[in-house]
Amino acid sequence: MARLMVDGDELVMGLAWWEKLITRHGDVRVPLAAVEQVSIQPDWWRALRGIRVRTHALAVPGALCLGVWRHGDGQDFLALRRPRRSPTVVVDLRTAAPYARVAVSCPPGSQMVSAINTALDRQRRAEAGEDS
Template sequence: MARLLVDGGEVVVRLTWWERIVTHHRELRVPLAAVARVAVEPVAWRALRGVPEHGLLVPGAVSVGDRRHPAGRDFVAVRLPRRQPVVCVDLRAPAPYRRIAVGDADAERTAERLRAAVAEQGAAERDTPPP
């Protein structure tokens, strides 16, 4: 399944080979500065908003790809029967997605790493003098 990582100043979604095929993405990269909120949703289906637009949906089993809703688009990589919690990363404009939601067996730890990276990025930006 997909994994959420921090690489430099970006949140990265690393996809498995089959997720790359169905989503037509090699990986997703979003600047840490675009992250508005990181939360853990214990019930996977609650992290899904809108309707599938592109990717793979097997009802009750898996949802991977783009989902469209009135506020924009989300990218999801969730396996529903595993009852895994989902890390939800809410994003600010001009990010291409409003939310990235990825199932993760160790969701709390992943969310904490992301929150720490976002806080560190924010502190670094505040400490940098204007040009």
């Protein structure tokens, strides 16, 4: 099952081997500087936008959305499951990023949002210190 983590100055969506096989994509890496907003959606389907890219995504109605979804603002990379008690972490990205949004269903959603926000604050403080 996919998971989000902070690795240095990057946000990484780590994919399981079978997810990499289905999406034909390795782990998704995005610079922390490209993160615009991080939020939690209690309903996994609210993170969906657009239509899936057939060659790089899998959709099982009501159960799973995995891979690249294309829409008017660009593309999203999603790893969403219909869990019973797992929220969805939604990370909206700036236009310079390879995706407009990455979203993943994960049980410790609030802990992940806190970890990402802490890393973002640390990076922004470091950038502000360099500029001064």
